[in-house]
Amino acid sequence: MLIYDYIVNLSIFSLMVSIPFVLRSFINLKPLKHPLWVGLYAGVVSVILVLLAVKQEGYVYDIRYSPVILMFAYLGPIPGLITGLFALSVRLLSGSNWLPAIEGWAFIMLVFSILHVYFSRRQLPPFKRSIIFSGAYVVLYACVVFTFRILMNEPLFHLQYVCFVLLGVFAGSLLIESHERLRRTIDERNEMEMSLHESEYQYRLIAENTSDLIVVMDPDHSIRYFSPSHAFVLGYSSLSLNRAELDRIISPDDAKVFNQTVRTIMEQKKSLSMEIRFRHLDGRLIPFDSLCKPVEGARGQIEHIVIISRDISERKKAEEFLLQSEKLSIVGELAAGVAHEIRNPLTTIKGFLQLYKLENPTMKYGDLLQDELERIEIITSELLSMAKPQAAMYTIANVKDVIEQTLDFLTPQSLMNNIEFKREYEGDYFPVTCAKHQLKQVFLNIIKNAVESMSAGGEIRISLQMNALGECLIIIQDQGCGIPEEHLHRLGQPFYSLKEKGTGLGLMISHKIIKQYHGRIVYHSKVDEGTRIEIRLPVHDGASNEGLSSD
Numbered sequence: 001m002l003i004y005d006y007i008v009n010l011s012i013f014s015l016m017v018s019i020p021f022v023l024r025s026f027i028n029l030k031p032l033k034h035p036l037w038v039g040l041y042a043g044v045v046s047v048i049l050v051l052l053a054v055k056q057e058g059y060v061y062d063i064r065y066s067p068v069i070l071m072f073a074y075l076g077p078i079p080g081l082i083t084g085l086f087a088l089s090v091r092l093l094s095g096s097n098w099l100p101a102i103e104g105w106a107f108i109m110l111v112f113s114i115l116h117v118y119f120s121r122r123q124l125p126p127f128k129r130s131i132i133f134s135g136a137y138v139v140l141y142a143c144v145v146f147t148f149r150i151l152m153n154e155p156l157f158h159l160q161y162v163c164f165v166l167l168g169v170f171a172g173s174l175l176i177e178s179h180e181r182l183r184r185t186i187d188e189r190n191e192m193e194m195s196l197h198e199s200e201y202q203y204r205l206i207a208e209n210t211s212d213l214i215v216v217m218d219p220d221h222s223i224r225y226f227s228p229s230h231a232f233v234l235g236y237s238s239l240s241l242n243r244a245e246l247d248r249i250i251s252p253d254d255a256k257v258f259n260q261t262v263r264t265i266m267e268q269k270k271s272l273s274m275e276i277r278f279r280h281l282d283g284r285l286i287p288f289d290s291l292c293k294p295v296e297g298a299r300g301q302i303e304h305i306v307i308i309s310r311d312i313s314e315r316k317k318a319e320e321f322l323l324q325s326e327k328l329s330i331v332g333e334l335a336a337g338v339a340h341e342i343r344n345p346l347t348t349i350k351g352f353l354q355l356y357k358l359e360n361p362t363m364k365y366g367d368l369l370q371d372e373l374e375r376i377e378i379i380t381s382e383l384l385s386m387a388k389p390q391a392a393m394y395t396i397a398n399v400k401d402v403i404e405q406t407l408d409f410l411t412p413q414s415l416m417n418n419i420e421f422k423r424e425y426e427g428d429y430f431p432v433t434c435a436k437h438q439l440k441q442v443f444l445n446i447i448k449n450a451v452e453s454m455s456a457g458g459e460i461r462i463s464l465q466m467n468a469l470g471e472c473l474i475i476i477q478d479q480g481c482g483i484p485e486e487h488l489h490r491l492g493q494p495f496y497s498l499k500e501k502g503t504g505l506g507l508m509i510s511h512k513i514i515k516q517y518h519g520r521i522v523y524h525s526k527v528d529e530g531t532r533i534e535i536r537l538p539v540h541d542g543a544s545n546e547g548l549s550s551d
Contacts, residue, residue: 006164009052010171013063016045017070017172021179039079042067043086050090064091065108066168069137073130074176077113084109104144111140130173134166213278213288213309215246219266219302233311235281251277251285265294266302278309287312339380346376379441396540397439399430399472400464406443407462410451418457426465430472431540438513445506446476446533453480453531466539471519474535483525491523 046064053062064087072080088105119129207227214227226239239245254276261274271293277285288309297303350373357366458479467473525531
């Protein structure tokens with residue numbers, strides 16, 4: 001019967017120890033953070049344990065000191081003293097011999113308080129504290145028994161009583177530790193989930209706001225992820241997660257390179273980079289530098305391939321610009337040599353022409369020949385300036401006059417090719433700051449190309465007007481063979497020409513001259529329909545160009 005009552009008493013004690021933790025799990029309170037209230041609750045528990053004391057053969061067995069020991073071990077002296085006061089009070093109310101009870105209680109409370117200070121300095125964990133407090137309780141209980149000569153002839157009773165209390169402490173400690181360990185596990189899991197969510201948010205923030213294209217692909221080439229950057233970089237608002245979508249945006253010419261790179265990654269299990277072109281929604285191809293990185297699983301097998309692609313259009317333009325600069329440097333060196341060789345016979349021809357004019361004053365076309373020789377001399381000077389640029393003498397010139405002089409020079413050639421010049425001038429005076437012979441060279445190069453492109457004859461329209469931005473807009477429209485659209489961006493590059501014997505130097509020099517005047521040249525062309533060339537030049541501002549002479 002004693003064992004049964006004892007088990008019932010321990011079960012009730014265990015239930016009452018677990019109740020705060022169960023309530024905490026529902027109301028989400030942190031445990032063991034309110035020592036006063038916990039001490040009051042433990043005191044109530046000790047009272048209940050005294051009321052449920054086991055009585056056997058005139059002896060009373062209770063475990064009221066089990067919650068006292070637990071309070072000292074886990075929360076310190078204040079909850080422990082509160083619990084002890086409840087235990088003492090119910091003991092005094094339920095029995096006699098107050099003096100031994102009070103003195104024994106005070107002695108135990110004092111020793112427990114001193115031990116708590118010592119444990120705090122050593123930073124012992126609560127479970128070890130409960131073991132040491134239990135041992136101290138056994139020693140103190142024996143001291144009280146021997147001091148007050150309490151039932152000295154009943155050692156079995158004392159042994160059973162102490163075991164009763166120690167088993168209560170052990171059961172309570174196990175419950176508290178298990179609940180605390182479960183709480184820490186849940187907190188760690190919650191922290192891990194929060195950290196995971198935070199990391200996921202950060203990665204999603206990067207992936208959704210980067211201009212790089214990110215694709216996650218499985219080894220079977222199925223797609224797991226397309227980054228949102230595909231929408232604003234390539235124009236595709238939504239891409240379904242299948243390989244067909246990836247094949248749709250990869251240039252067909254680069255598909256073989258892509259597939260070969262993926263196979264190599266699967267075989268060698270290392271990152272590789274490649275340069276491929278993706279197709280924009282509007283059809284144009286954009287070059288990308290793609291880094292393909294394998295992601296291995298727990299067994300060392302590749303589970304995913306992450307492809308990060310960066311637009312290198314600007315880098316390609318820079319490389320082309322550098323290549324063009326190198327070409328210009330070579331052209332400059334060649335031009336300097338050619339110009340130097342031309343100048344020598346040119347000087348001789350010019351001198352003898354002047355002597356011939358003196359001897360034959362009525363010489364027909366003598367002035368025209370003289371002007372053309374001077375123009376050749378100017379062209380050789382331009383060739384030299386490519387190698388060693390020099391400051392040109394700018395004046396204020398009327399664009400209309402320059403165009404008319406150019407058309408007068410090209411009229412004989414146009415008549416031979418059955419070509420008519422149509423003038424559309426919206427005014428008479430279009431002043432620009434320029435070197436007149438340079439601007440004339442630009443018009444000569446462009447209109448001469450237009451004439452040569454119209455083998456069947458036709459009209460060349462020359463329009464001159466002021467646009468809304470206050471610029472002088474010159475439009476030259478021919479009816480020639482036209483230029484393929486994919487070749488337009490290369491016009492003006494050295495040594496690039498669609499003519500059989502062309503060198504590309506004429507348009508290159510023209511671009512250079514217009515750029516010096518802070519102007520622009522734009523080409524529009526369709527095959528078999530003709531070419532439209534727009535030249536925009538800033539109009540002369542008299543207030544900002546004082547000192548320039550008018551031509």
